[in-house]
Amino acid sequence: MGLSSLRLISSFALLLAFIYLLKSPLAQPFVEALCLLLAKLAASLIHLFISDLVLDKDTFYVGTVEYGIKVAPECAALLGCTAIASLIAVEKVSVVEKMKALIVGFAIIQLMNVVRLCLLFFARIWLLPPTYDAIHELYFQIAMIVLTLCFYMAWRIKRVPPNTQNNAISNDKNEVVKFGIVSATLIFVYTFTLQSQFKYFVYLPTATFVTVSDGNWGSDVSISENQNRLEVSNHLFAARQPVAEQGEKRSVALNQTTSMDLVLNKNNFVLPLLLALVVMYRRYSSKMLVCIVAIAIILQSANLTLLYHHQIASAMQGISFPAAVTNDNWIEPVEKYSVEFTLFLKHLNAALILFFSYTFCAYCWQNFRTVEGLKTEINNMKVV
Structure with missing residues (x-):
């Protein structure tokens, strides 16, 4: 039923291996290039509204760098990508399906990340530092986790065949949307009460x-x-x-x-x-x-x-x-x-x-x- 214990362990081993690879010197050129690309894409969108925006490598700002956004490796959403990759890699689908899911999933996560960077920039110049810090460190982190999980759920419902007798599995068409709303609500409640x-x-x-x-x-x-x-x-x-x-x-x-x-x-x-x-x-x-x-x-x-x-x-x-x-x-x-x-x-x-x-x-x-x-x-x- 679902992921077997062996596949669950395999997923964790893959996740740890992906983190080692991501943090290794071998991956640094890719990470740096991705940060530059994300900064360029976000700056291009922001430039449609603010003409005097300055882009300096992986940093974009107006006026002074102090009020700008620097796209650091931690901002590239690569850890979330590795988590989803470790999940997709152990699914019982063809290699071609896995590669498609990995490519599409990476693209969707990075597009969401570009939108996040744009919104962070406007929050940086319009809002007070405590509010910006809360949006940067909490709200957008919640959104990225929930949306990434929703992508995996939607992909699995569509692509992975059920392995239970008579396909006895929940067929609620709004299942992913419900999870996104309920989980985001409970995370906010947890953050402001229990945490x-x-x-x-x-x-x-x-x-x-x-x-x-x-x-x-x-x-x-x-x-x-x-x-x-x-x-x-x-x-x-x-x-x-x-x-x-x-x-x-x-x-x-x-x-x-x-x-x-x-x-x-x-x-x-x-x-x-x-x-x-x-x-x-x-x-x-x-x-x-x-x-x-x-x-x-x-x-x-x-x-x-x-x-x-x-x-x-x-x-x-x-x-x-x-x-x-x-x-x-x-x-x-x-x-x-x-x-x-x-x-x-x-x-x-x-x-x-x-x-x-x-x-x-x-x-x-x-x-x-x-x-x-x-x-x-x-x-x-x-x-x-």
Whole structure:
């Protein structure tokens, strides 16, 4: 039914591989060329309304660069493209169909991105910075995620044959539109209500994950009451080599405590996306709601734990003799993470967020709509 577990795992592996490829030096010329193309297309459209617009490589502005838009690699919507590509790649359709979907999907996503860049430019020059930041970092991120998922759903409904008996699958023609409206509504509600309090849900599992996985760094996790973040203090510091090698019993000084902030990912919308599917297909049950909330909490906690280890690994790269003070006040040397492992932590973190925001939601959608179709067929049989 829907994506099998093997195909789900394959999709995650492909997603991680695509992220590695996207962030590699091999892909940099393509990414830079795409940013230049997006800037040129957006500037061409804006120039129809503002004649004195200036285009300087990947930046377009009026007056001064300060009030312009720079198309950075993060603005190219390539992570969303990789997520959809990993989904399409594991579907049971011909290679030709997959290539068509990838090309058309990439073109549609980038056209939406050009429109987004144009609207961002006008928001930049007309609105106050806080409003612009909210539109840039939140509203348009929500729109891109929902619209990208809607494209995949529409393509799969049209191109992928149902693999259930008697084609028993939901045939609601407005299914994709309903998902877009319901998911966008729930994401906005979640953003302005629950997200600011979400740190209280992830505090305990994150503290547990960090404590169990941090070795002898003596981490202490605390929650910030004023900001949407977790604070981690650990006893990693730059030691004198002889001290680190021989060990020394001593008290921990204040200057030997490093504080790190773990900020909740603003684009982790797996909770409202899954709730949107529950609302659409009326799969209300206490077990279902508990599972969805648990998935969101565990994902955010894993995200913060990986972020913590990535920060530790990055800090170690600049320390000649890293050491830590253990719970019994002994100084012990700490082995550095390799550069490759540091990079792996960063990419794994990005892959997890994308996987649950796109792939896992698509997996649940396929299964929900199949069950809904079976229910409809059974009801029709009863009427007959």
